Amino acid sequence: MYSKRKRMNTLLRQTLHTGALILAGTLIASCTRTAQPSGEQVYTQYCAACHDQPATRAPPREALAQLSPQRILRTLDFGTMMAVAYPIRRGDREVLAQYLGKGQDASAIAPAALCSADRNILAGASSAPAWKGWSPTTANTAFQPREASGLSADQVGNLRLKWAFGYAGDFIAFAAPTVSRGTLFVGSAGGAVHALDAQTGCTYWTYQAKGPVRTPPTLAGEDENPVLLFTDQVGGVYALEARTGREVWTMRVEEHEATRLSGAITVHEGIAFVPAASWEESRAVDPKYPCCTFRGSVSAVRISDGSVAWKTWLVDPPQKTGVSPAGTDLFGPSGVGVWSAPTVDAKRGLLYIGTGDNYTHPATPTSDAIVALDLQSGAIRWIRQTTADDVFNAMCARGGASNCGPDHDFAAPAMLVQTPSGRDVLIAGQKSGVVYGLDPDDEGRILWETRIGVGGTSGGVQWGMASDGSKVYASVADPVRTAGDQGSLTVGNAPFDPAKGGGLTALDVLTGNTLWHAVPAPCAPPRDGCSPAQPAAVSVIAGAVFSGSMDGHIRAFSADDGRVLWDFDTQRSFTTVNGVTAQGGSIDGPGAVVVNGMVYVNSGYPRLGGAPGNVLLAFGIDSNLP
Numbered sequence: 161m162y163s164k165r166k167r168m169n170t171l172l173r174q175t176l177h178t179g180a181l182i183l184a185g186t187l188i189a190s191c192t193r194t195a196q197p198s199g200e201q202v203y204t205q206y207c208a209a210c211h212d213q214p215a216t217r218a219p220p221r222e223a224l225a226q227l228s229p230q231r232i233l234r235t236l237d238f239g240t241m242m243a244v245a246y247p248i249r250r251g252d253r254e255v256l257a258q259y260l261g262k263g264q265d266a267s268a269i270a271p272a273a274l275c276s277a278d279r280n281i282l283a284g285a286s287s288a289p290a291w292k293g294w295s296p297t298t299a300n301t302a303f304q305p306r307e308a309s310g311l312s313a314d315q316v317g318n319l320r321l322k323w324a325f326g327y328a329g330d331f332i333a334f335a336a337p338t339v340s341r342g343t344l345f346v347g348s349a350g351g352a353v354h355a356l357d358a359q360t361g362c363t364y365w366t367y368q369a370k371g372p373v374r375t376p377p378t379l380a381g382e383d384e385n386p387v388l389l390f391t392d393q394v395g396g397v398y399a400l401e402a403r404t405g406r407e408v409w410t411m412r413v414e415e416h417e418a419t420r421l422s423g424a425i426t427v428h429e430g431i432a433f434v435p436a437a438s439w440e441e442s443r444a445v446d447p448k449y450p451c452c453t454f455r456g457s458v459s460a461v462r463i464s465d466g467s468v469a470w471k472t473w474l475v476d477p478p479q480k481t482g483v484s485p486a487g488t489d490l491f492g493p494s495g496v497g498v499w500s501a502p503t504v505d506a507k508r509g510l511l512y513i514g515t516g517d518n519y520t521h522p523a524t525p526t527s528d529a530i531v532a533l534d535l536q537s538g539a540i541r542w543i544r545q546t547t548a549d550d551v552f553n554a555m556c557a558r559g560g561a562s563n564c565g566p567d568h569d570f571a572a573p574a575m576l577v578q579t580p581s582g583r584d585v586l587i588a589g590q591k592s593g594v595v596y597g598l599d600p601d602d603e604g605r606i607l608w609e610t611r612i613g614v615g616g617t618s619g620g621v622q623w624g625m626a627s628d629g630s631k632v633y634a635s636v637a638d639p640v641r642t643a644g645d646q647g648s649l650t651v652g653n654a655p656f657d658p659a660k661g662g663g664l665t666a667l668d669v670l671t672g673n674t675l676w677h678a679v680p681a682p683c684a685p686p687r688d689g690c691s692p693a694q695p696a697a698v699s700v701i702a703g704a705v706f707s708g709s710m711d712g713h714i715r716a717f718s719a720d721d722g723r724v725l726w727d728f729d730t731q732r733s734f735t736t737v738n739g740v741t742a743q744g745g746s747i748d749g750p751g752a753v754v755v756n757g758m759v760y761v762n763s764g765y766p767r768l769g770g771a772p773g774n775v776l777l778a779f780g781i782d783s784n785l786p
């Protein structure tokens with residue numbers, strides 16, 4: 161200790177002798193590094209690169225302030241930011257969390273929120289109407305037929321709010337619900353997974369996962385002991401007893417520490433198909449990050465015990481390709497994440513996936529493609545790439561990388577549509593703003609392609625389209641920043657053009673011809689942070705199409721001509737059945753889920769500077785209305 165201080169003094173004196181006072185200050189700071197840095201210093205070093213930079217799509221500092229210090233610590237220790245936080249010492253994390261978080265920690269479930277003894281979990285028959293996982297069927301068309309929706313197009317205009325449920329301690333509501341046998345299962349940004357009564361919203365149980373859960377839970381083995389399957393955003397796969405919330409097994413689907421699971425699991429014949437993407441694309445914003453080594457994949461996991469039946473990576477193992485200007489090793493090929501639910505084609509024995517961009521060179525033929533895998537072995541049967549050489553990471557948006565591609569991922573699941581004539585068409589929508597009709601009998605040959613929007617890194621078709629067999633309903637995001645935007649990003653306050661962006665288009669499944677195009681209403685009143693962009697996934701019932709918007713509106717459009725049948729503004733506060741203070745915001749991510757005359761919608765995903773929120777809304781028909 162003595163000798164250390166002596167050396168420091170010597171350094172200081174030498175420096176003073178040279179007259180470089182500022183340099184002396186720097187030296188002192190680095191010599192006393194073991195001292196506790198301030199929260200501001202930790203933030204500047206590890207967080208500001210993304211959370212003060214809109215191009216990274218990270219929520220800004222004010223949004224983080226709404227969380228409790230405990231919640232931020234969980235995010236760093238085992239949540240979304242785990243991969244970013246691993247070089248940060250525990251003590252520094254605590255100081256950082258105390259400095260950033262100003263909110264209250266989520267309390268335990270209020271006794272009044274629990275279901276009374278006369279309500280029973282999974283009480284309905286296993287044949288009862290359901291919406292399990294991303295879509296009612298593994299064809300991923302997000303179509304709920306009349307018997308199961310319990311709702312006709314004529315009734316849609318009479319939908320009223322029945323109940324609201326608040327996600328305690330969250331400012332993001334991005335999780336897709338699953339409804340089966342009168343029970344609703346939904347995850348949350350805080351990692352709490354809830355089992356609720358679908359009719360009343362009362363709580364049966366809550367389970368705390370190790371990371372944020374945005375994928376819809378799905379059910380398997382329903383006739384005996386139903387198992388609830390879901391993933392978290394940091395690589396975990398979970399199987400719980402659906403009746404009790406007790407763990408059956410958990411596993412990690414990828415070793416890579418930057419794994420990010422955003423795509424829903426698809427279940428087929430005892431197997432859970434788990435798609436994997438990663439955080440690396442945004443971690444590359446750090447010039448010292450050795451970019452990139454993640455390989456997008458799909459794993460076939462046995463539901464019985466969590467073992468892996470097969471696994472297919474979309475790129476070969478990365479090799480060192482060079483050194484960055486910052487002196488860090490670079491690797492490639494990398495990326496080709498799978499961001500959305502796989503689609504099952506049992507007739508052809510295939511599993512379809514949509515892939516994202518490469519993160520680094522060399523580019524591969526598997527990126528920005530629809531890929532058909534063998535359902536039994538996972539072997540790649542064919543690849544239909546629509547954008548070649550799309551190499552993109554967060555450095556591109558900051559001008560720190562060259563040879564960048566357009567970031568035109570397929571982020572929405574491919575839909576296997578059976579048309580009334582009996583012919584199957586595989587439909588895929590891209591962030592480029594183009595929708596494709598592919599021939600599943602001819603290695604995905606392009607039958608037609610139709611541009612429905614401008615497209616971009618956060619534009620075009622984002623989360624999902626829908627089809628009722630004869631039409632494809634595709635909404636576009638395409639949020640437009642107003643001129644004079646200096647790249648600022650404040651929650652609910654980003655400088656969007658209140659009249660530009662969005663749009664819902666109906667295409668003919670067989671030809672791709674545009675049948676109608678509904679233009680969204682501008683934000684009313686025009687307000688900061690409001691965009692009419694429609695990034696959220698689309699859902700369809702017989703005669704009506706549901707589409708949510710960044711302006712907080714959830715609307716139902718007539719499937720015949722695109723006329724608005726119902727419009728509800730979710731951007732306000734709500735009284736909730738679980739007593740949690742809740743607010744609606746931008747609708748982004750998953751689409752509406754329609755079962756048994758009820759429509760469930762999550763509101764509040766502040767991606768890109770949209771409005772935060774933490775509410776699940778349940779709408780139904782008032783029986784005494786005409």
Ligand code: HEC
Pocket residue numbers: 203206207208209210211216217218219224227231232235236239240241244245256260332349350372442443444445767
């Ligand atoms: C490489 C970019 C990047 C860095 C660095 C980064 N973040 Fe994030 N962070 C993100 C993105 C992107 C999201 C949004 C996640 C989403 O939309 O799902 C996010 C979300 C979050 C959330 C909310 C997620 C939740 O649990 O609900 C918290 C809290 C957070 N970050 C804290 C931090 C802190 C603290 C640091 C510094 C130690 C940090 N982040 C560094 C990119 C980053």
